[in-house]
Amino acid sequence: MNTMTTSDNAKATRLSGWLVLDKPAGLTSTQALNRVKAKLRVRKMGHGGTLDPLASGLLPLALGEATKTVGYIMEGLKSYRFTVRWGIARTTDDGEGEITEESAARPSREAIEAAIPQFLGEIQQTPPTYSAIKVDGRRAYDIAREGGDPQLEPRPVHLESLDLVSIDDRDHATFVCTCGKGFYVRALARDLGETLGTPAHLSALRRTRVGAFDSEEMIPLDALEAMDDPQALQHYLLPVETALADIPALALTEAEANRLRSGQSVSLLKRANLERLRELENGDVVCAKVQGRAVALARFEAGAIRPVRILHV
Incomplete structure (x- = not known):
């Protein structure tokens, strides 16, 4: 209540x-x-x-x-703990979809660990058929639900790390991974199975980190x-x-902060500002702060910062 x-x-x-x-x-x-x-x-x-x-x-x-x-x-980056179910492929690449293939083959621990390195770094990944990606202006999952076959092209994604946590039983193995934007763990489960010679799908997924x-x-x-x-x-x-932890912070005076709040740019061309600008490059977005309090998201261009979003905090 x-x-x-x-x-x-x-x-x-x-x-x-x-x-x-x-x-x-x-x-x-x-x-x-x-x-x-x-x-x-x-x-x-x-x-x-x-x-x-x-x-x-x-x-x-x-x-x-x-x-x-x-x-x-x-x-x-995002981190996940997930479980793969070996021996069964499903339309959705997770436990919700209809079974499309079955096999009695099961990978060994040694085979799984040997396969992991090929999935690390910058790789090409084909998204699941049941995904929100648009094909000719429509969501792929809408096309699939109507019986269609959306043609999804492989696209570059980043897998920072992938570790086998446990062999839970003959049919299941649990992993942890850290990946970049646009990465599908469902597709990783599917592709692990294909690489290891057995159909597979994602049976459990828990996210543990976002940025x-x-x-x-x-x-x-x-x-x-x-x-x-x-x-x-x-x-x-x-x-x-x-x-904004991964965005450079830029300390402002109260007068400079007031200019940003009113939508005006702040020139930082004076020699006294060189230390503040030492690690900034043209086009960088910064979190502008006064006395440790965020004032705005601003872009550094041509020796000045220009407000992108004013923050009223």
Whole structure:
């Protein structure tokens, strides 16, 4: 039961920052977001990096001003723990789809470990047929659900690391991986099977990291919904600039910050500014700060910084 008072709700609408939600399996990312939004009475929310309904784990939720920074965490690395089911291929490359192929062949630990290196680094990966990628203006999964065969081309993706955690039983093996933007773990499970001489699909998936957010900061959805004290949320609310951990920070004076807030550019051509600009290149986006507080996302161009997004935090 939600016991927030009217004044509590009014306060909640002004929340800005990041919540690292532990999404349960069985919900879409949007369904999970909407449940949090209803609980907190937050007018503006977004999420960073969609999780499939069958997946659980880390779903970063942006509240208020943090929605302006969502795009910057999409570029970060993501980590997963996942289980592959050997011997069965499915239309969706996960446990939801119809069986398309079966085999009694099972890979050994030695064969699995020997296959891993070929998947590391920059590789070409064909996305799952049931994916949100557009083909001729339509989502591939919509075409597939109507009985069509969307032609998806291989595309470059990055797999930072892949480790075999355990052979759970004859049919299952569990792995951990860290990957870049646009990588499909379902496709990795499928391709591992093909390389090892047996059909395979993803049977379990849990995300443990997205960019600067990790599993230690997560709050389960049911725990959040059970909160009666709005102040308890502050323990889990991370600053807006958490999503900007990989973006250079640039300290400003109060006068410079005020110019940015009003939409004006700030010239940094004076010799005194050379140290501040030492590691910046033309076109870089920076997190402009005054006294440690984020003021704006700004772009450094031709010796000046120009506001991209003003942050009211």
